[in-house]
Structure formats: C-alpha cells, structure tokens
Amino acid sequence: MKQVTYTISENKPLTADVFRMTLSGDTSAITAPGxxxxxxxxxxxxxxxxxxxxxxxxxxxxxxKVVGKGTEQMSRMEPGEALESLTGLGNGYDVAACPNNPVLxxxxxxxxxxxxxxxxxxxxxxxxxxxxxxxxxxxxFYDMTFAALGVNVTVTTADGTAGxxxxxxxxxxxxxxxxxxxxxxxxxxxxxxxxxGQFSFEARMGCGFGACMGCxxxxxxxxxxxCKEGPVMRYEEILWQKDKSIRSEE
Amino acid sequence: xxxxxxxxSTLRLDNPVIPASGTFGFGYEFAEFYDLxxxxxxxxxxxxxxxxxxxxxxxIAECTDGLINSVGLQNPGVHAxxxxxLPKLEAVFHKPAIAxxxxxxxxxxxxxxxxxxxxxxxxxxxxxxxxxxxxxxGMSFGTQPESAAAVTKAVxxxxxxxxxxxxxxxxxxxxxxxxxxxxxxxxxxxxxNTLLGMRIDLKRRAPVIANKMGGFSGRAILPVALRxxxxxxxxxxxxxxxxxxxxxxxxVIEMMLAGATAVQVGAENLVxxxxxxxxxxxxxxxxxKYGIENLKDxxxxxx
Numbered sequence: 421m422k423q424v425t426y427t428i429s430e431n432k433p434l435t436a437d438v439f440r441m442t443l444s445g446d447t448s449a450i451t452a453p454g455x456x457x458x459x460x461x462x463x464x465x466x467x468x469x470x471x472x473x474x475x476x477x478x479x480x481x482x483x484x485k486v487v488g489k490g491t492e493q494m495s496r497m498e499p500g501e502a503l504e505s506l507t508g509l510g511n512g513y514d515v516a517a518c519p520n521n522p523v524l525x526x527x528x529x530x531x532x533x534x535x536x537x538x539x540x541x542x543x544x545x546x547x548x549x550x551x552x553x554x555x556x557x558x559x560x561f562y563d564m565t566f567a568a569l570g571v572n573v574t575v576t577t578a579d580g581t582a583g584x585x586x587x588x589x590x591x592x593x594x595x596x597x598x599x600x601x602x603x604x605x606x607x608x609x610x611x612x613x614x615x616x617g618q619f620s621f622e623a624r625m626g627c628g629f630g631a632c633m634g635c636x637x638x639x640x641x642x643x644x645x646x647c648k649e650g651p652v653m654r655y656e657e658i659l660w661q662k663d664k665s666i667r668s669e670e
Numbered sequence: 671x672x673x674x675x676x677x678x679s680t681l682r683l684d685n686p687v688i689p690a691s692g693t694f695g696f697g698y699e700f701a702e703f704y705d706l707x708x709x710x711x712x713x714x715x716x717x718x719x720x721x722x723x724x725x726x727x728x729x730i731a732e733c734t735d736g737l738i739n740s741v742g743l744q745n746p747g748v749h750a751x752x753x754x755x756l757p758k759l760e761a762v763f764h765k766p767a768i769a770x771x772x773x774x775x776x777x778x779x780x781x782x783x784x785x786x787x788x789x790x791x792x793x794x795x796x797x798x799x800x801x802x803x804x805x806x807x808g809m810s811f812g813t814q815p816e817s818a819a820a821v822t823k824a825v826x827x828x829x830x831x832x833x834x835x836x837x838x839x840x841x842x843x844x845x846x847x848x849x850x851x852x853x854x855x856x857x858x859x860x861x862x863n864t865l866l867g868m869r870i871d872l873k874r875r876a877p878v879i880a881n882k883m884g885g886f887s888g889r890a891i892l893p894v895a896l897r898x899x900x901x902x903x904x905x906x907x908x909x910x911x912x913x914x915x916x917x918x919x920x921x922v923i924e925m926m927l928a929g930a931t932a933v934q935v936g937a938e939n940l941v942x943x944x945x946x947x948x949x950x951x952x953x954x955x956x957x958x959k960y961g962i963e964n965l966k967d968x969x970x971x972x973x
Contacts (some may be wrong), residue, residue, distance in 0.1 A: 423944070460941070467941055468731045489732075497775065506943075599970055624728040624878075626739060627940035631695050633744045634730040635713075636723070643723050643744065 421629055422449035426503045429479065431495070434561040437486045438529065439495050444479035453515070453536035454601070454620050454652050457482070458628035460504040461493050467506065468494070469628050470619075471601070471639025473532035474539065479552070480507075483532035483562070509628050510651050513537050513618050519597050520546050522617070525588050525610050526604025527553040531562055533620060536600055538569055548599075550574070553588035553606065557581035589613055608660055616655045621646050672957040673964045674711070674950075676931050678909050679832035679857040681793045683710035683932060686922060686965065687950050690913050690936035691716050691770035691796065691836075692741065696755040701762035703943045708950055711769040712759075713860075713934060714751070716729060716798050719778045721747035721943070725803060731869040731878040736888020737937060738867050740881040743772050748782045754831020755874035756791050769834070771825075772801055773811075780824045787829035795831050796911075797821060800838030800863035802885045808866075812838045815850030834861035834911060836904075844898045845905035852906040859902055860911040860934070862895045888937040891915040895898045896928045903929025903970050919949050919956035926965065927972040 426443035433439050440453040445666045450472060457480070458467040468490040473481040475632030484532060486492050497503070513533075518541060524534040531552050541548045549572040555562050556579045566573045574591045584591050588602070598617035600610045607619050626634030630648030637646055639657045674685040689697070691713040697706060706712065724744030731738040745751065748771075759767060767810040768787040773779040779797060786792045799812030799821055808932025811817045812936060825833050835851040837844060839862040848859045853972040864885025877883070882884060895914025902910055926931045938945040955964075962968055 421943075453734065465735055465753060465937075465941060466730070466737055563848060624730045626730045627693075627943070628697050629943060630941070632730070632739065632940050633692075633695075633724065633741045635727065635737060636729075636741075636744055637727065638723060 421506055422446065424449070424505055424507050426479070426505055428497055428499050428501045428503055430499055431497055434483065435559050438559070438561055439484055440473075441482045441484065441494065441497070442549070443482065445596040446518065447477065447480050447507065450475050450476045451508060452512025453534045454512035455508055455510045456628070456651065458506040458509055458625075459494070461490050464490055464493070466626065467511070467628060469625050471533040472666065474536040483529070485529040506628060507587050510647060511649060513599055513620070513652050515540050515544050518546060518599065521598040522546065522548050523592070523598045524548050524550045525553075525592070525600040525602070526551070527588055528555070528559070530600075530602030530606070530620070530656060532642060533601050534599065535562060535566060538566060538571055542571070543570060546595050550587050551576065553577075553592045553602065555579065587618060611655065611658060611660070614655065617651050618654060619658060620652045621650055623647070632653050672954050672962060674953055676966045678794060678834070678911065678932055681711070685710045685711065685950050685953060686926065686930070686932040687946055688713055688768065688911070688933035689939055689946050691798070692739075692744045693936045693939040696751070696759050696933060697767065698758040700943060704947045706763040707765065708928055708947050709765070710932060711765060711768050711793065713770050713796055714802065715745050716747050716770045716772045717748050717751045717782060718743055718772050718774075719748055719781050721745065721750065727882055728878060729884070731884065733867070733869065733886060733888065733890065734892035736886055737877060737885050738869060738884040738938070739864070740803045740879045740884030742881065743801055743922050748785055752785060752789055758840075760791055767791060768794045768796050770796045770798055772785055772798040772804070774804070775820075776821055776824045779821050780828050783806070783825040783833075784828040788931040790902055792831065794834060795825065795829060795851055796834045796836050796860050798836045798863070802837050802838065802840065802866045802883070803881060808863050809838045809840065812847060813841050815847050819849050819850040819854035822851045822856045826855040829835060832857040834858035834860045836863055838863045839894060839898055840866045845901045845908055847907045848902040852908050856908060858909040858911065859906065860913065861902060862891070862898050862944045865894065887914065889915045889917050892921060896924060899925060899930050900973070901926040903973065917945065921954035921967065922949060922953065923956060923960060923962070926968050927970070927973065929970040931966070931969050
C-alpha cells in the first residue's frame, strides 16, 4: 500500500451514471488486477474504495457508478484536480492460478476490474472469454473495449434490449473456471454454475487496509477481511449463508 | 527538546499518544506503514474469552466528520491473541502494549485478565465495559456504577498490572460510574467509547447498519469527549486516558488540559494510517507554541 496524490487527466461519462476517470501518478503499489484504491474526497470522512480498471507505469483508470454522495462528488471533478489515494489495496486476481481458458463474468459496475485482468491473462499467453451483464442496452459499457483486445465477448441484458436476454448465467455453459465480479446475487448464481474460479466481493469499508474489521466475511477458512484478504475469494473458500450472501450472522 | 513523557500508574510512556482499540488491529499490520516504536503504547483489539466473528455486514456507515461502526468485537479469542497475535506484535513493537478486554460475564473479564497478567508483553489492562455493539454484555456493565465496580473488583483480584476501566458515554452521569470504578480499586479510567448512533438509508428506508445501531466516533465527537474527561477528572484522583475525535497535536494538548494523562487516537487511523506518527512528530512544535516544556505539567491544567 502507498499513499499517492494523483492528478486527474480525464473524467467522462460512459453511460448516464457510469464514469471513467483516468489518473496520472505512481502506480508501483498496484501488483494485481482486481486490487482497489481508496480515495480521499473533500468533506467526506471515510475514503471511497474503487476498483482499478487498468493501470500502467504512468497512471490508472477507474470506472465508477454514481450511487451516492462520494461518487456524485467524483463525477464533478475536473482534469487537473488532485486526488489523494491509498493505492494497491486488496489481493486482486491470481493470474497464474487461472487455467488457459478462464471465463470472465462481470455484472454492471463489476465489469471494470475484469478489463485489467483480461489484458494480463492475454499477456500471460492465456485465452480468456468474457461475459458482460447489464440491466438494459443503455447501460452497456466497455463491450467494444474488451472486443478490441481480441477476446470473445458475450453481452447479456436483463430486459433483452441487447445481446442475450437474461442474466450472465444465461450465457454460461456450466462447469467453467470463472473470474467474476458483480453484485452478490450474481456471484452466488455464477458460483453455483461454475466448477472453480475467483470471485470479487464488494463491501462498505471503514479503512480499506485491514485495521477496523468493518468488512469481514465468513469463509471456509475462517473470517476474512474483504479489503485485505479479499476482495477476491477463491471458489473453494466461499461460504454462502442462509440469506444467500457471504455476510453472516453469528 | 520538550519532554513528552507521561506515566499511567506504573507504565511510563515516551509520549501520550496511543492508537485506540478497534482501530489498529493487533498493531503489527501498521508496521508496514511506519516504525511502531514511535508510539507511546498500543491499545489492542478488544479481546474476549471465546473467538467472535462479530456482527453481520454492513458494519460501517459514513457520518459528518465521523463514522458509525458495528463490528461487534470480532477477535480470535484470548488464547489465540496470546499465542498467535502477540508474537507477531512483539516482533515489531518493543514496548508494553495495552490489552483491551471485553466480556459477557464478570467471570469472562477475570479469565482474560488473569491470562494477560501473566504476559510480559502487556503493560496495562483496559477493561471495556462500554462496547455498544454486543447484546447482554459490553456496555451493560458500564451503564451502572454497581456493575462497573463489580467488574473492577473481579479484575483487580487477579492482576497486579494497572487496571483502567473503559467507559461508555451513553450514560446520564459519567462521573458516578468513574467514581464507582475508582472506589472499587481501578488504577485509571479510559474514556470515551463510541456514542450510540444510527443512519438510515433513504432509498431502502432502513438502517444502513445491519445491527441497526452502532458506535459513532471521529472528529465530530471531540467536544463530547472533552466534556466527559473534564467531568471524570473532577470526580476521581486516578489517571485518565482520554479519547474521542483526537486528530492533531492540538487535540492531544486540549484533551490533556481537560484532564487526560494519555490520549488515544481512534477513527483517524482508519482514514489516515499515519495519523499517530504525524501527531507525535507535531507535538514538540505545538508544545513550544503554547509554552509547554513538560507535557505532564498540563494534565488537568484547564480546571
């Protein structure tokens, strides 16, 4: 983990409420796709954790959905503004652990970290394919960007306005090794169909670096912190609870 | 060079700054960020007799200048703390640490206290009778002077280490609880724990926190903490560890003027992992600015 003050180089909408922000600055603490940054925003006490979509030596790309005060404030930031961040947080996806043909499954704002993952899988000589799920055609983003990498992309929409009608599971065959990121009901459904893989979870966090236990979840291997031992959990260790989430009551 | 050392009963600290329990884990993970030995001491994650997973998620909610947490005393249990966590801390922190103990019965408190008493890595016991996030325990011991005194007596009976009772602000008369602890033999008082609070999600029309309520902390609570440290200082003659909203060297001085001998930094660690070393490094200049040569001379100086 590092504390870095980034400079915003671009901040533009991809859809009505999903924005892409590119930042320039030190990315040396980012070591795996699926890691996140924790942003300090003016006037807000807690930092805001956002997954890294992609990065290189000079900067990184974040894709975020406006869902509350913090992300709304982010959407109004201009190029040239400074953004203080803790970077290189969480474990990220294990590229080496993926087989030759993993299926990357993203739902909505869970899509972005899979882009950085796809690039690194390709760089490692692997051949990922991608399933991207959205509610409706107007909410689709990054399908063409994935396709430009030369990977096979299947888009699903819940209302059938584009691609395959239904949820991402509609486009799965079953038994795949998946790398998934998206809302928890989606992760649960994908986990049921898949035979192995890595699943990235989301949580309201206090610190983002393992100090407060605010985002702990139960796993087969005992409690884990989504911010520190996660956000990516292995297929085998995920412990779904009665309420269909990894969130557990004692 | 101004003198920043203070003494809590038998425990001498190089400076009064201590990361607060629940915001610093078992300490060693912050060794990635800075040399922990700059700290006065470390108050470790609240420890119970049995392992506890804690409360369902979400456990965290944003507030103006603070947050609500409802972690619910997640910890691996006292035996794992001593056998697995303290060795990791000992490798990177070479001063006595503060064990923070919670319980669901008076026997629970004494059980943990006896084990920590035998551990040379622990210099002081902070007895948490104030956790707002567990049912049938924690805070229920700290809201009545009689039960707080009963816990104090039971712990004092099994340890020779200094015993500080950590009190809840969720009471009508903090001074009477502190006085009952002092009369029962407490060596000091820690305060304040978090203020019971709540946020509601407008879209879902439901509490943000899964456990509905949680403990409010952060910069916003500094005035409440100062007021209560002041009241307890007036009521008892034992040392006080003051905490609640401390985020700067000036806040440390203000807390000490209210009556604190040492000061804990809590929520600020979560948003700025370097908060404690930054406060410690800023202390000498702040002392000089306010004409303080020896920090311990200002304890209770505003009374």
